[in-house]
Amino acid sequence: xxxxxxxxxxxxxxxxxxxxxxxxxxxxxxxxxxxxxxxxxxxxxxxxxxxxxxxxxxxxxxxxxxxxxxxxxxxxxxxxxxxxxxxxxxxxxxxxxxxxxxxxxxxxxxxxxxxxxxxxxxxxxxxxxxxxxxxxxxxxxxxxxxxxxxxxxxxxxxxxxxxxxxxxxxxxxxxxxxxxxxxxxxxxxxxxxxxxxxxxxxxxxxxxxxxxxxxxxxxxxxxxxxxxxxxxxxxxxxxxxxxxxxxxxxxxxxxxxxxxxxxxxxxxxxxxxxxxxxxxxxxxxxxxxxxxxxxxxxxxxxxxxxxxxxxxxxxxxxxxxxxxxxxxxxxxxxxxxxxxxxxxxxxxxxxxxxxxxxxxxxxxxxxxxxxxxxxxxxxxxxxxxxxxxxxxxx
Amino acid sequence: xxxxxxxxxxxxxxxxxxxxxxxxxxxxxxxxxxxxxxxxxxxxxxxxxxxxxxxxxxxxxxxxxxxxxxxxxxxxxxxxxxx
Numbered sequence: 386x387x388x389x390x391x392x393x394x395x396x397x398x399x400x401x402x403x404x405x406x407x408x409x410x411x412x413x414x415x416x417x418x419x420x421x422x423x424x425x426x427x428x429x430x431x432x433x434x435x436x437x438x439x440x441x442x443x444x445x446x447x448x449x450x451x452x453x454x455x456x457x458x459x460x461x462x463x464x465x466x467x468x469x470x471x472x473x474x475x476x477x478x479x480x481x482x483x484x485x486x487x488x489x490x491x492x493x494x495x496x497x498x499x500x501x502x503x504x505x506x507x508x509x510x511x512x513x514x515x516x517x518x519x520x521x522x523x524x525x526x527x528x529x530x531x532x533x534x535x536x537x538x539x540x541x542x543x544x545x546x547x548x549x550x551x552x553x554x555x556x557x558x559x560x561x562x563x564x565x566x567x568x569x570x571x572x573x574x575x576x577x578x579x580x581x582x583x584x585x586x587x588x589x590x591x592x593x594x595x596x597x598x599x600x601x602x603x604x605x606x607x608x609x610x611x612x613x614x615x616x617x618x619x620x621x622x623x624x625x626x627x628x629x630x631x632x633x634x635x636x637x638x639x640x641x642x643x644x645x646x647x648x649x650x651x652x653x654x655x656x657x658x659x660x661x662x663x664x665x666x667x668x669x670x671x672x673x674x675x676x677x678x679x680x681x682x683x684x685x686x687x688x689x690x691x692x693x694x695x696x697x698x699x700x701x702x703x704x705x706x707x708x709x710x711x712x713x714x715x716x717x718x719x720x721x722x723x724x725x726x727x728x729x730x731x732x733x734x735x736x737x738x739x740x741x742x743x744x745x746x747x748x749x750x751x752x753x754x755x756x757x758x759x760x761x762x763x764x765x766x767x768x769x770x771x772x773x774x775x776x777x778x779x
Numbered sequence: 780x781x782x783x784x785x786x787x788x789x790x791x792x793x794x795x796x797x798x799x800x801x802x803x804x805x806x807x808x809x810x811x812x813x814x815x816x817x818x819x820x821x822x823x824x825x826x827x828x829x830x831x832x833x834x835x836x837x838x839x840x841x842x843x844x845x846x847x848x849x850x851x852x853x854x855x856x857x858x859x860x861x862x
Contacts, residue, residue: 536837536839537838744817
């Protein structure tokens with residue numbers, strides 16, 4: 386008999402090596418959440434600097450109240466798909482709120498951000514089409530592309546000239562073409578040079594999709610994401626986002642002005658064949674969107690905190706892998722063993738960051754990945770920097 | 780001139796930076812199984828192959844290519860189509 390799990394033995398050995406060091410950086414359990422930026426792990430209080438809680442909205446009283454009300458009035462779950470019994474009025478309200486927020490005509494919400502990418506990519510592209518995706522794309526984009534059955538062509542990260550070259554190689558082929566970018570790339574925090582890619586539309590015939598998972602609520606004067614910041618929203622055909630970061634809930638969305646966009650509801654298997662978001666999660670998302678709209682000062686605080694941490698870590702001589710400030714700030718490590726050791730030193734000193742190692746990172750980088758929150762105090766940011774100084778920079 | 784031997788030689792050169800354990804490379808080398816290269820590394824290597832030969836190797840095709848010899852055959856077929 387061929388043991389099906391035998392193929393994962395290498396990964397198991399790799400994980401065991403970390404456990405043998407007395408470290409489990411991939412299995413930290415928060416026993417109690419004290420605030421958006423603090424948790425108890427066992428009997429130790431930890432500053433959270435790797436939770437993607439960009440707007441620090443998870444303990445906002447109005448958002449919690451909305452979730453509690455929905456839980457009481459609509460129950461714990463929908464027990465069905467959006468195309469069966471799982472569409473509640475609040476799902477439609479959330480879609481309308483999001484469309485208004487984005488300034489777009491149509492929006493479809495998904496149960497998770499991962500499913501938003503699976504659904505949108507597999508709904509938009511089919512076996513006769515080609516998807517061009519950035520080499521540093523998130524795994525959910527790779528998986529959505531694979532599910533579509535489209536021809537998949539990878540281009541060099543953030544390199545519009547490279548995309549131009551690759552599109553030229555298949556010039557004249559039939560089928561639609563979709564280019565997929567991310568607003569803020571999740572590992573190093575750099576963002577796509579959107580204007581360069583939009584400019585390519587004059588040369589090649591394609592539709593453009595931006596995954597704003599890490600940039601929705603974060604980038605642009607209205608917090609709409611990368612296109613809002615770049616001032617070229619008309620150049621983007623489809624936007625994807627998630628509720629698990631700036632919105633502080635769980636779920637995802639796709640949005641567009643395309644007149645046929647609503648038909649995707651009946652073409653996306655990850656949308657049709659899963660239960661819809663729970664009432665509490667939908668209600669908290671609606672309430673959180675309201676807060677994001679009414680409190681732009683949160684975004685200003687997020688950027689001030691991001692600059693403070695970025696500059697502080699750079700002043701320690703640490704390599705952040707990019708010169709661009711964003712709420713995602715990674716510190717490069719020389720190898721996996723050092724990453725594990727330094728991650729543990731940070732954790733023991735009271736700071737949680739993400740341990741990021743290949744193949745989940747671009748160019749086989751080993752990273753200590755931080756994400757900043759608007760809810761971090763200046764004192765917390767300074768404490769994070771001080772702990773990096775002791776645990777990592779020395 | 781891009782005969783099979785030349786293509787294999789070029790592929791071995793392009794594979795060298797990814798072959799961190801410096802294992803010997805032959806036509807029969809199973810790229811994902813014999814070499815310690817993760818899934819992203821293989822895609823990065825394929826990108827180098829595409830650019831060297833100025834051809835397209837879609838990601839969908841990569842999962843069906845195991846050995847250096849099979850990749851050489853794919854490259855040869857693509858070059859024939861271009862010319």
